[in-house]
Amino acid sequence: MPLIVAGKTVQFLIVVALLLSALVMIPRIRSGRHVPEIRRLPAMDAIDEAVGRATEMGKPIVYSPGTPERIDDAQTFASLGILSHVAKQAAKYDCDLIVTCNGAWLHPLLDEVVRQAYISEGKQDSYRPDSVRFLAENLSAYASGVLGILNREGAAVNMMIGAWWAQSLILAEGGFHTGAIQIGATAHTHQIAFFVTACDYCLIGEEIYAAGAYIGREPVLVGTLLIQDYGKLVMAAVILLGVILAAFDKQQALIDLIRK
Amino acid sequence: MTTTQLWIAGIGTLAIYSFLIKENPVYRFFEFLLVGAGSAHLIVNTYHNYLRPTVANTIIRDGNYSMIIPICLGLLMYTRFIPGQGHISRLPMAFWLGIGSGYLLAYNPGPFIGQLTASFWKPNSVNNIISAVLLLSTLLYFIFTVGPQSRGWKAYSIVSKVGRTGIMVALGAAFGSTVMARLSNLLGRVQFLLIDWLKIAQ
Amino acid sequence: MGFFDWMQKIDRRWLYLLVFMSVAIPVVKPMGLPISIGKETEGFFAAIDALNPGDVMILTPEYGAAQVPEVGSMTTSAFRQAMNKGVRVLIFGVWPDGQGPTIAQGACEAISDELGKTYGVDWVNLGYKPGLDVTLKKMVDDVWEAAVGVDIKGNALESLPMMQDVRKAADCKLVANINIHGFGLEKTMAFIGIPTGMTVIGGNGAAGITEVIPYFRSGQLQGLLMGMRGAAEYEILVQKPGRAVVGMDAQSAAHVTIIIFVILANIGYLLEKRTKAAKAAGR
């Protein structure tokens, strides 16, 4: 009797390959032996420009990390990495930063990230505890809360980065009307379109993870990115091979192999 | 629906739409009521469809006393509310995550393999060639550990531009579909208001 | 202040009113535009049609109250098609808000009475069962254990004749998953469809539809109902035109309204950009 069920051999090998690559690559990056280059994303470059403009205008940056449902949402971690960078820039140039928040559990995380950013820039005195604001658990109440802040405080920059659902639309429209520079990012495909059409800069889909890894340079995130990239390259190679074989009607052998 | 139900639902619907004119207490009343009732639904259903039969049938009637262990495991989650003891809740969490990720690794590749083998388009028609090119270039667009110093950066830049264009077309389709979905929801409510409740249409 | 300046500053409540009217007028005065039927909908219909009387199919309504207008009629139409054909139906749901099976129950009871069918003999609703993916896997191993022996009304499964024939998911011939995000369909394929080899068909809210279309193209899904339009096409196929069909006129009017909004706004935007450019050049 074969050890692995018929039809699941290749799938099992995929799992083994992922396990091994995680065991090998992440420690290598952690030790600094292999640090991959990560491509820059225009939306991330725009952060510095946006902070500059906010400083010039003397108006605040409003940062909203999405409305994640669970604590382990990977987009939220990416967003925290980006927030850390934004907060450092804001601290450096003494620019006002307002972070909005819809989950009681999210509040301490955001607060910690912002505080650490100010400390690392040596500006702990200009850190204000009320810059992270818990608005409401309820989503529509949260959305109208953010709209209120955008209008009242006359935001210069409106950043919406994280796990967004239907509220993306409401905030993007609100920010558009205050004339703020808008930067949007989410991995939810049904919301990206609203950001593309209403924001000045936008991260599409998985770019949010890359941005998080790019800015934080945190070994686990970078390692994850690297493994995923190899995975995509292998898939692309297999598909290319399949298409070439299909040109000669020989793809069946490859399909049978993959289905082993 | 009875007449009473229709009137309650009708007034509730209008109360929620009043939010569009201005946020107001009536809207807030119904919204909070809905959140409370929604949370209750999950509890009621879990109780009748799972909790009660597990205790009454599986344990008491059939004498399967080993099921007391997972019940205790689930109850450990509530240590989160006891100051200083919250770390105990990591145990059930660890158990769930273990099973959850184990089955993910075991079952997720199934649909994935089907997607992969369905992508070996025979390059004998314009559509098939476009399909293959867009699939490959989108996959490559979402590769991030490259940069100007990498080999093949120029070629990569061109491929990823093709990918981005394709992505925008697809996102457009998602945009149109999402608009449709939202309008469908409104349509359902308008049909309720005009047909079921006020009966000015049929 | 020019026309387009005025346009940009218009009170949003006027826009809300226009959206509302564009939906409401065709509901009162329908135009009866023709609706053509797509291959995805035909696939869905054909998959249930290919079953034999007496076969059992699984129907999983995984949505909440907010999505009933869009996908609710997919569930009832599929149920009607199965009942007409003499196919027995097993309903359950694992999605965390737990509303789908409860919402489906009332509608299915009405259809069952109308067609003279009997609960427990021709169909059973197990209700919401917690446990997500793992419960789907359990359905493959043992339906009775996954359901802890009771249906949505608290009846013991022993008392329901149909359940004597359904011990494992593999005793059913097809699974139809109606949901709002593509996620539910992927899970249905991974945990029930592929392990048992049974046919999988799905209905999806339009917001998640573009994500699941690749599974229809690859043949992993035999049929797919795409949003309210899909629901309308399917209502026509089961010869019971309902709210989705009459709603298509309103859908048309509302789409046109939104498109006009986008076009007008973008003309304004282009003109504004040109004026600004001209001013900058003139300085």
Added chain:
Amino acid sequence: MRKEIPLAVTFVVGIVAVLAVYTGQSQAVRGMDQWFVTSTAFAVFLGAISQVSHHLRVVRNKRPNWQYSIVLLLALLTWTGVGIWDKAGGPRYTWLFSTFVVPLGATVGSLLAFYIGSAAYRAFRARNLDAAILLISGMIVMLGKAPIGEVISPFFSTATSWILDVPNTSVMRAINLGVFVGTMVQAVKILLGIERSHLGSSAK
């Protein structure tokens, strides 16, 4: 030990689950599945407890809008009480559910249609080539999916089918494949204890 034991549990349970399925012994772990489902089911009150404690705090401290927190608490209490007291799927609970939860939930969901309308008019701009392509493709699909599109011109339904079948299928498939790798890697990291955010410390 506060971290080691949970990490070991995750690893052992996860590896058992993986091996059981790949070696065709998935029936053998039925007991484990039953434990999983039962333990998650008995944790169902978690959300409600934190909701209740949050709103009790709001009421006690008379924070803004505390009156509505009372409404929420009363609704939660009433619906749960009637639902548990009524037999499963009983008439009283069904009445409450279909009179309030279904229509009000649907109405809240439909508010978004209005927001789409105003955003379409006020914010969706073809500010660059990307956004222009996106808007055009979006409008074609909207017309193609509404019966009026076919009345205006058969082009819209043909073009919509093409967009959905060709570019959309390829792009979404590529995105799905990427997400597949992402979730698999995430699962691997959890099994190996590399990802520990759920244990209350960040991945760092």
